[in-house]
Amino acid sequence: MHLHKLEKWWLILGVSALIIFLIVLGFGAFYMGTHPQSHGLTIDPNNVEANEAFQQENLGLTKVDEDHYIVNVVASAFNYDLGVDEDGNSVSHIKIPKGASVLFQVVTTDVIHGFNIAGTNVNMMVEPGYVSSMEVQMNNVGEFTLLCNEYCGVGHHMMFTTVEVYE
């Protein structure tokens, strides 16, 4: 089969760029550990409390040590359960100091939900039967909307809460 000389150059250039892209992605993923969320831990969606992290008293924000936090969330249509505060009201706003490292662990008790802190790299699918988990450093100050970005039913767009990163 005959290839035009310019076409050879065009393809060499294109394929080289492709290889460079893939090396950059592979380097990031395997060497720097920037793989997308792929947690493999399973859970019974009808009994998420079997996992200690998702028992009512452990939901929401927990300080593990200086600059290290865990946020456990149970998602269901159309709400993120972040536990209750001292007065027994459900939490709908969490505050995290800037630069803290936060481990988000999320499960669903019904259908698939999204878990996206809009404008940040926290973006996961939450599927029945699996724990979605992602650790990030919250480096940008501001008030962010944590919202469901996978359709989950008629109230999907009402499923949100807020996350504040403070100085």
Add this chain to the structure above:
Amino acid sequence: MALANLQTFEDISTESIVITKTDSKLYLSFIYVAIISLFLGGLMGLLQVLVRTGEFTLPFGIGYYQILTFHGVVLALVLTTFFIIGFQFALMGKTVGISEKQRKFAWLAFWVMTIGTSMTAVTILIGKANVLYTFYAPLKAHPLFYIGLALVVVGTWIAAIVNWRQLFVWKKQIPNQKSPLLAFMVTINMIMWVIASLGVAVAVLVQFIPWSLGFAETINVLLSRTLFWYFGHPLVYFWLLPAYMAWYAIIPKIIGGKLFSDSLARLSFILFLFFSIPVGFHHQLTEPGIDPTWKFIQVVLTFMVIIPSLMTAFSMFATFEITGRKKGHKGLFGWFKNLPWQDVRFFAPFVGMLAFIPGGIGGIINASHQMNTVVHNTIWVTGHFHLTVATTVLLTFFGIAYWLIPHLTGRKLTRKIHRLGIYQTVVWAIGMTIMSGAMHIQGLLGGPRRSSYSEYGGSEQAVDWGAYQMAQAVGGTILFIGIILMVYIFIYLVFFAPEGNEEFPIAEEENHAPATPKWMENWKLWIGITIALILFAYTIPVVDIIQNAPPGSPPFDAIIGN
């Protein structure tokens, strides 16, 4: 062996086949369904952008997610599939012919698809299937929704078998001749489609239908999604390849040129067959339960499909330049300035090609493993596929319709329609630039896709997104004007254009074009490599998904309003 590989086809030109009135009726029926779908699906799109401004509420208790489901199913699945099957039947009829028996089976395909479509459409319209066109479990639609979709797929399989049979019969009559380029392309596209749709068929027949009818108590959600996306990505190539057929083999004729390279066109289609299917994980990158190494392997395979797209881009512009220079246009860009800009059969697909530049780049970003996290399920993705399928593919389909409909109805594409079609294309380009541009930016700011209007408790971010949703409403309204123009053009070409003959443009090879090697039609080898790649990319992760499956999910239908 080496000698066998070097064998080339004899080149006996065959006289062109005339499409009869009876055949035309078949091809046109598919296109009529596509036109009706364009109008209804487009109307739903208009309503969506209006709702998302926050200034407009749907009347009669119609739900946002109901019209969103209708929009997705009717445009992404019905419009595309009917247009493609009809167009491909016309290509096969023109290049290799259709027998009476084949025509009967083609009609069977049409009716099975149409009945399936009606069943699915009705369940959506009565509000029993607000599950969007991806119908992710464990959201449960009415069983007829899934049964209807299964019928549409079965109908396309009948069409595929007829297409393959058409080429087979032709080959038997003229054994040493290479198959016509367009017939070759249709065959490849239908091989890809059938192998890919097996995934969704298994999901629907084995998982969804028994579960929605109550015969199975639970469903393996991750498996159903994996089967869906095994199908869902090749689906987009099933839309794109018919556009490439027009670009490679029809546009050169329209601009008065010849095929750039018969072998190159075939090779790029073979590469699309290989690399369209073993790549579905790039839609599941942020998903739990799938090993990230396997995700990365499928990302690498996804990127391979860029190679035939680069080949296509080169061929297009090479054809444009060679044709222009042959006509005597001088200078560095004389050939470009003198392209037939007044010819809507060229202009509409050309604008579609331009849209594929940002569309393709966006696709590379989406598939880039960890980078996907930034845009996953944001409205950036919606912006992306409105450039690719709703501009590149759709404008090319419009470009085809301008000659195909009058050719089949025995009418003329008038000067007036050329001009109106050019306005239509410009309207589309403007509307889409505004709407898709606003979607891309809002997505980068974190705005979610598939969501009705929401102020998110009055958050500042939601206020920012509101401005872009306004822009989308402006763009979407302009696009709906484009749809009305197009529907008018269709109706005019079907019923009112003056009678006459419109050409069925098929480009020929250059006189001394290098012969096409025989190995190009080694179907068993191509299918074998395709299946080997699929088994490589999917076996281990799918076994893992099944073996390490969590307890299954019962159906949920109350939350979608059932």
